[in-house]
Amino acid sequence: MIKIVNLGMNHETAPVELRECLAREPGNTSTALASMRKLQSINEGLFISTCNRVEALYTSEAPEEARRSVIALLSDLGDMPEHAFSSNLYTFEDAEAIRHIFRVASSLDSLVVGEPQILGQIKEAYYQATKEKTAGVVLNRLMHKTFHVAKRVRTETGIADAAVSISYAAVELAKKIFYDLEGKLVLLIGAGEMAELAARHLMAHGVTSIRVANRTFSRAVQVAESFNGSAVSFDEIGAQLLEADIVVTSTASTEYVINHELVKGCLRKRRNRPLFFIDIAVPRDVEPRVNDLGNVYVYDIDDLKGVVEINVAQRRQEAVKAERIVQEEVIKFEKWIKTLEVVPTIVSIREKAEAIRQAEIKRSLSSLGQLDPSQRKAIETLTLSLAEKIINDPIVVLKRKADRPTRDTYLDIARRLFNLDQENGAEE
Amino acid sequence: MAFLLFKLALFLILLATGGFIVYIIKQQKTVYTWSYRILLAGFVCHTLFLAHEYYSLGAAPVLSLKSALSFFSWTIIGAYLIFQLRFKLMVLGSFVAPLAAFLMIISSTIPGMEVVVKPMYRSIWLTIHVVTIFMGNGMLAVTFVAAIMYLIQEHQIKRKRLGSIYSRLPSLETLDSINYYALMYGFPLLTVGMITGSIYAQYALGSYWRWDPKEVWSLITWLFYATLLHERVAVGWRGRKAAIMSIVCFLVLLFTFIGVSLWLSDYHSFKTIEGRTGI
Numbered sequence: 001m002i003k004i005v006n007l008g009m010n011h012e013t014a015p016v017e018l019r020e021c022l023a024r025e026p027g028n029t030s031t032a033l034a035s036m037r038k039l040q041s042i043n044e045g046l047f048i049s050t051c052n053r054v055e056a057l058y059t060s061e062a063p064e065e066a067r068r069s070v071i072a073l074l075s076d077l078g079d080m081p082e083h084a085f086s087s088n089l090y091t092f093e094d095a096e097a098i099r100h101i102f103r104v105a106s107s108l109d110s111l112v113v114g115e116p117q118i119l120g121q122i123k124e125a126y127y128q129a130t131k132e133k134t135a136g137v138v139l140n141r142l143m144h145k146t147f148h149v150a151k152r153v154r155t156e157t158g159i160a161d162a163a164v165s166i167s168y169a170a171v172e173l174a175k176k177i178f179y180d181l182e183g184k185l186v187l188l189i190g191a192g193e194m195a196e197l198a199a200r201h202l203m204a205h206g207v208t209s210i211r212v213a214n215r216t217f218s219r220a221v222q223v224a225e226s227f228n229g230s231a232v233s234f235d236e237i238g239a240q241l242l243e244a245d246i247v248v249t250s251t252a253s254t255e256y257v258i259n260h261e262l263v264k265g266c267l268r269k270r271r272n273r274p275l276f277f278i279d280i281a282v283p284r285d286v287e288p289r290v291n292d293l294g295n296v297y298v299y300d301i302d303d304l305k306g307v308v309e310i311n312v313a314q315r316r317q318e319a320v321k322a323e324r325i326v327q328e329e330v331i332k333f334e335k336w337i338k339t340l341e342v343v344p345t346i347v348s349i350r351e352k353a354e355a356i357r358q359a360e361i362k363r364s365l366s367s368l369g370q371l372d373p374s375q376r377k378a379i380e381t382l383t384l385s386l387a388e389k390i391i392n393d394p395i396v397v398l399k400r401k402a403d404r405p406t407r408d409t410y411l412d413i414a415r416r417l418f419n420l421d422q423e424n425g426a427e428e
Numbered sequence: 429m430a431f432l433l434f435k436l437a438l439f440l441i442l443l444a445t446g447g448f449i450v451y452i453i454k455q456q457k458t459v460y461t462w463s464y465r466i467l468l469a470g471f472v473c474h475t476l477f478l479a480h481e482y483y484s485l486g487a488a489p490v491l492s493l494k495s496a497l498s499f500f501s502w503t504i505i506g507a508y509l510i511f512q513l514r515f516k517l518m519v520l521g522s523f524v525a526p527l528a529a530f531l532m533i534i535s536s537t538i539p540g541m542e543v544v545v546k547p548m549y550r551s552i553w554l555t556i557h558v559v560t561i562f563m564g565n566g567m568l569a570v571t572f573v574a575a576i577m578y579l580i581q582e583h584q585i586k587r588k589r590l591g592s593i594y595s596r597l598p599s600l601e602t603l604d605s606i607n608y609y610a611l612m613y614g615f616p617l618l619t620v621g622m623i624t625g626s627i628y629a630q631y632a633l634g635s636y637w638r639w640d641p642k643e644v645w646s647l648i649t650w651l652f653y654a655t656l657l658h659e660r661v662a663v664g665w666r667g668r669k670a671a672i673m674s675i676v677c678f679l680v681l682l683f684t685f686i687g688v689s690l691w692l693s694d695y696h697s698f699k700t701i702e703g704r705t706g707i
Contacts (some may be wrong), residue, residue, distance in 0.1 A: 132506030158455075176585065179599035246582070274600065291586065295667040304587050308592065 002043065002138065002340070003063045006097040007070055007089060008055020011111045014088035014136040014269040020387070021078040022054040028077055033132040035073050041066040046143070048104075049075040050121045052111055057101055059138050067091070068238040071368075087385065094332050098159040098333050102326045105146045106153040107160070114159040118275065119150045141336065156325060160310030166413045169307045170278045170299065171205055174246055177276050177297060182206035186246035189213045189258075190251030191223040194280045198248050199227060211244070213237055215251070242267045248278045249285035257285040262286050263293055277322060280304070287297065345411050348420045353387040430484070434498070438532050440470030441505070444566035445525040449620035452522040452596055467525060471509065474502050486500045487549040488558035493689065499558075501528045502687070503566025506612075511570060511606060517598050520606070521574045522557030528576035553628035565681065568653070569615030573605040575671035582668055605673055606664055611660070615653050622646055645684040652677040 009019065022028070029047050036045035036058065045058040054074070060066035075082045092100040103109045105122045126143045129135040131191075132147070135143065154160055163169040171181075186207050188195050191214050199210055210229030213236065214220035220231035232240055241247070241263065251257055258277065267275075272295045279286040279300040291298040303379055361383055365371070371379075393416060401410045415421055430678075447463030450456075478499065483490035490496040508524040511517075548554075577597055584594040597603075628634040637643060656673045659665040665673070 026695075163686075173585070176594070177601065179601040226515045268664070272666045274667065294669060295584055299588070306588065307590055 002011060002059050002099045002335070002337075003023075003201060004057070004059050004094055004138065005063055005066065006055060006057050006092040006100045007067065007152040008048070009052040009085065009088045009090065010055070010109065013090055014085065018085055018088060019051070020053055021048045021080055022074060023051065030132060032073060032077060033129060033134050035076075035131060035206070037134050037383070039066070039069045039071055044139040045134045046125055048122060048125040048140055050118070051111075053104070054338070057097070057139070057142075059133075059136075059419075077114065083131065094337075095330055096333055098337075099330045100327060101146050103148045103323075105150040105417060106322055106326060107150075108153075108322055108326070112164055113162070113319055114227055116160055119147070122146065122150075138290060138337070138340070142333065145329065145333050149326060152325050152329070153322045157318040157321040159315055159322050161318075162314050164308055164311050164315065166280070166301070166304045166308055167194065167201045167390065168313070169304050170198050170248075171201045173297075173299060173307070174202065174276055175197065175205065176228055176277075177274050178245065180206065181246075183208065184245040185243055187232075187237075187240050187247045188223065189234075189247060190253075191219055191287065192250040192280070195248045195250035196223065198278060198280065202246065202248075203227065209248070211240060212238065223279045230422075238262055238266070242284075245273065246273070246276045246278065248280065249287075250281045251285050252281070254283060256287040258290060260289045261294060262292070263290045267293060267295070278304075325420045335403045337400065338407070341407065342398045342402045342411060345414055346422065348399055349391050349395060349418050352418055353378055353391050353427050357383050357387045430477055433473050433480065436538070437470050437474035437477055438536050440466050440473060441501075441525070441532055441644045442531050442594075444470055444521075445529040448522040448525045452519060454597065459517075460521070462526075464497075464512075464521060467505065467521065467653070468509070471502070471505050474498070474505070474694075478502060488555045489562065490558050490562070491549065492538075493561050494538040496685075497538075499562055499664055500569075503530040503562045504528045504531070504569045505566075507566035507570045508637070509608065511610065514609070515602065515606060517599060517602065519596055520573070521578075523577055524570065525558045525572060527569060540704070548632045551628060551631065553624055553631055557621055557624040557628050560617045560624060564617030564619075564621055566615045566618060567610045567675075568678055568681060570610040571607045571614060571674045573676075574603050574610065575674040578603040578607065578671040579668065579675075582671075584687060600667065604670070607670060608660065608666075609645065611653070611657060611674065615657050618653060622650060629669075642688050645680075645688045648682045649677070649681045652680050 009022075009301075011019070029049050030048040033045060035041050036047070039177070041043075041060050041062045043061065044061045045056060046326075048055050048057065056070050056072065056073075058066060071086065078085070096099065101122075105119050107114050107116070107118050110118055114221070122143075126135065126139075129139065129143075163172045174181060174184075181202060184207050186199060186202055186209070188199055188210060188233055191212060199207075203210070210224070210227040211222045211232050212224040212227070212229055213232045213234050214223070215234055217231065217233060220233075223229075224231040237257070241258075247258070249257060264276070274295045274297070277286045277290065277296070277298040279298060282298050282301060286298050286300070288298065290296055290302070361379065364379075365376075398410060398414055401407045444463045444467035447459055451459040451463055478489055481495065485491070488499075504524060505528045511520065537615065549699050575698055578600060581597040581600055581603060582673070584590060584597075587602070602692060628636065629654060630636045656665075657675070658672065660670055
């Protein structure tokens with residue numbers, strides 16, 4: 001009886017120091033896969049190693065022995081004694097293991113639920129496993145199903161829809177204002193870490209030109225270089241506002257850098273093109289009244305935090321829907337796994353029928369004298385369809401019982417009726 | 429036969445409208461796909477119905493309020509389908525379809541009467557006048573719908589309350605472009621419609637301009653839209669101001685279309701309601 005087992009640790013069960021030890025070297029995955037392939041107790045294996053989780057997914061007919069070997073393997077890999085991490089491990093078997101891998105790939109088990117990277121990481125892990133030839137019938141099917149589930153969750157629920165980081169929320173907003181960020185001009189005023197992150201997100205979504213203004217001009221030049229942008233002086237801001245579409249402010253200034261009059265003055269010259277201020281400075285850089293101007297939108301850090309909070313709550317709701325999809329798919333997969341159990345018996349019945357057929361043809365042909373090829377063919381066809389029709393109904397019954405509790409009884413009876421286990425049995 | 433086509437079109441449009449409303453709530457793409465197909469089927473039925481009417485009357489099928497409303501609804505859906513090809517905005521249907529369905533329902537509740545088609549209705553000028561005016565109206569109905577969507581979305585973003593409507597509506601830029609393009613197509617059609625109308629008046633009634641209330645109100649509507657277009661193109665109006673103005677313009681247009689015809693018009697009224705002749 002094959003078991004699917006998932007053994008490992010994630011961001012919830014193990015502290016980062018421990019996960020670091022195991023995921024330290026980039027070549028770890030292939031090392032782990034190579035040693036899993038050597039293990040007798042493990043049929044198929046897969047090794048996932050990301051910054052938030054380290055786990056082995058394997059199938060085994062001797063789960064106890066396999067477990068000991070995998071723990072030893074982890075201990076080697078992390079170069080630490082087993083007792084140092086054994087309490088941080090989780091183990092899932094069969095349905096639970098299937099559910100676990102489905103949940104992981106669908107990003108339900110992630111630190112930030114709905115984050116998109118994990119699926120790519122799992123795909124990479126599977127690719128490695130196929131390269132190292134540690135994935136077989138069961139894991140191949142399981143992993144393809146896993147990707148299918150992850151895709152379903154992504155398309156059928158809103159789990160990854162809403163941004164859950166401040167800089168990403170700002171990008172989402174920008175897209176709701178401008179639709180297409182391509183060709184838009186971003187002006188960074190002040191160059192904090194957060195502002196740079198926001199700028200990077202904006203660039204990832206199509207923004208190509210960035211200008212940087214900073215009190216210390218040399219710093220502006222430095223930041224601008226890292227974005228392939230240009231630096232402008234702090235006094236030019238008024239003129240820059242005529243051209244910019246998105247302005248990210250993050251100066252340490254105690255008074256407003258952008259005030260109502262300044263923005264109002266440039267609107268007509270801009271021909272009312274929309275202007276989006278992302279103010280991540282505390283205290284604020286943009287006077288709140290600027291938001292009252294037509295076609296101008298101001299979001300400060302608290303507004304963005306508010307957006308993120310709503311989105312997090314929304315993701316939690318969507319996760320419930322996702323769990324239902326996972327559950328559905330686990331049941332389907334279990335059904336398939338169970339059909340695996342009846343396959344050997346069906347194969348034996350077929351083989352036996354074929355062996356009898358061959359033997360009988362051989363015996364009869366010698367007594368039939370000379371036959372032309374078409375007659376020979378007719379006998380082939382006749383015997384083949386006879387044999388197939390006789391074993392067809394029993395096979396159908398076995399397949400139907402594959403996921404029923406009475407399966408083992410049926411298998412047992414079938415093996416006895418067809419006398420599959422004693423080669424020279426009760427015939428005489 | 430024609431009656432059946434009309435009923436079928438009405439049924440399909442209502443069904444599609446229901447689907448579009450379910451879509452905006454549930455956000456399931458298959459619901460949208462089917463609503464769109466049903467609407468398309470309804471549009472085809474409606475087109476066949478109008479073609480049949482045109483063929484059997486020998487004149488544009490707008491001689492009564494009933495048929496005028498049905499034709500108006502057809503042009504709105506037509507304009508929507510054109511914009512759908514250009515912008516591929518799934519949510520637009522959820523706003524346009526109810527408007528078209530509303531006009532269809534009113535049209536279907538007005539009892540149909542035998543229309544006497546005078547020989548003067550069988551003029552090519554009249555047909556051109558009616559078709560261009562109505563296509564213009566259809567386009568301008570789209571500016572109206574896009575303007576409403578813009579105002580809703582803008583309100584959400586300005587007030588920083590990003591609810592479920594926010595995520596369902598498209599970006600401000602998209603809505604503003606739809607509003608702009610619909611105006612750019614709708615206004616010339618309206619203009620051509622009015623010019624051909626006055627040519628037809630000269631031909632049928634002997635003068636280009638008779639200071640009839642319908643004519644005066646049409647001119648007022650045209651001036652409203654001309655102002656909007658001017659402000660947009662020359663001054664650079666966009667967004668909220670342009671949206672509010674398009675809504676005002678469309679209300680004036682609706683008044684000209686329905687109100688004036690029912691209560692004020694001299695010769696340009698609907699015969700079946702007022703018992704007068706002319707359109």
